[in-house]
Amino acid sequence: MVNFNGNLIPQEEAKLSITNRGYSYGDSLFETIRVLNGKVIFWEDHYFRLMSSMRILRMDIPMAFSPEYLETQIKETVQSKSLTNARVKLQVHRKEGGLYSPKDRGIEFIIMATELKEPFYMGKDQAYEIELFKDHYLTSGLLSSIKSNNKLINILGSIYAEENDYANCLLINENKSVVEALNGNLFLVKGNVIKTPPISDGCLNGVTRKQLINIIGKLEDYTLEEASISPFELQKADELFITNVIVGVQSITKYRKKEFENTTAKSLLGKLNAHARLS
CATH class of the missing domain: 3.20.10.10 (D-amino Acid Aminotransferase, subunit A, domain 2)
Incomplete structure (x- = not known):
């Protein structure tokens, strides 16, 4: 399942327009987040970095984008895939319209989750x-x-x-x-x-x-x-x-x-x- 603007949908049904601004202009941000035993770790720092980045890019931040709301969306996405430990990508892109100058500064978001097998950081000994x-x-x-x-x-x-x-x-x-x-x-x-x-x-x-x-x-x-x-x-x-x-x-x-x-x-x-x- 993929979370698109708060709605959980099957991944094969998750489609973006070819005029999506993230695709067309790179007008997009993302956070890579780790979920450990169902808990979003270091969430406060991820949240404030996301808010700061959206302000830097002069995106309009929705009133609903509270820490509690987004954390709930992440957890529901992870749970929809029956995962305990997960790598989560939270992506925010500006709404369609305009050329370099956006027609709408509002945003949409996508949350995806994949399994992580190790619950903790393992520090593997290997040539690097x-x-x-x-x-x-x-x-x-x-x-x-x-x-x-x-x-x-x-x-x-x-x-x-x-x-x-x-x-x-x-x-x-x-x-x-x-x-x-x-x-x-x-x-x-x-x-x-x-x-x-x-x-x-x-x-x-x-x-x-x-x-x-x-x-x-x-x-x-x-x-x-x-x-x-x-x-x-x-x-x-x-x-x-x-x-x-x-x-x-x-x-x-x-x-x-x-x-x-x-x-x-x-x-x-x-x-x-x-x-x-x-x-």
Whole structure:
């Protein structure tokens, strides 16, 4: 089942017009959300990021779009597929009409759910080699921080990674700073300092990124820095890891000739699981 504007319908009956603005112009946003044992984890952060992103794109937010309403819609969609643990995609697009200038700033929404087998973040030990993707740059600034449907750089980077047998790639901005991975935020560990690029560099305002920043900020053994990361710092790091709401924490094992530890990443993964249970 698919939830279209609050109505549950069979997936094969869910159709979009060819003039849909998300398709025609990328005039759309989405949230990737994890449901754990029927509970929408980190929902408050997802909700406020969605509202903030809709305001940035100057979409008209419906009065009904309360946290309670959308959370209920997510849960009903998950339950309609008899799922306990699920990956949910909540997509918002502006209503049809107009060219670049929309005829109607109102929105419609779609919620889809697929099964996740593991209830918690597992942190699998596996080779995970990455490389820089330098064919195209992210642009620093506010628009890059939202989850819009404009993901061409991520698509091209994913093709590059697949063609060259890399597990992932790191994206850079116009200032040649390392911004994020294809599918999540980047953290770098050097000694007792953990760095992650600032939002102003163009990285996604990630929900899991926010959770880890809060967790690290309470640790006595580490200092957190939100600061630009140069490509030269990557090979000097003790650890590199990627975060997103589905995987949690993904350790990078190799970048070029440098191989990395994963001690800090494993510790943070355990703390993230505990935090998720309490959210």
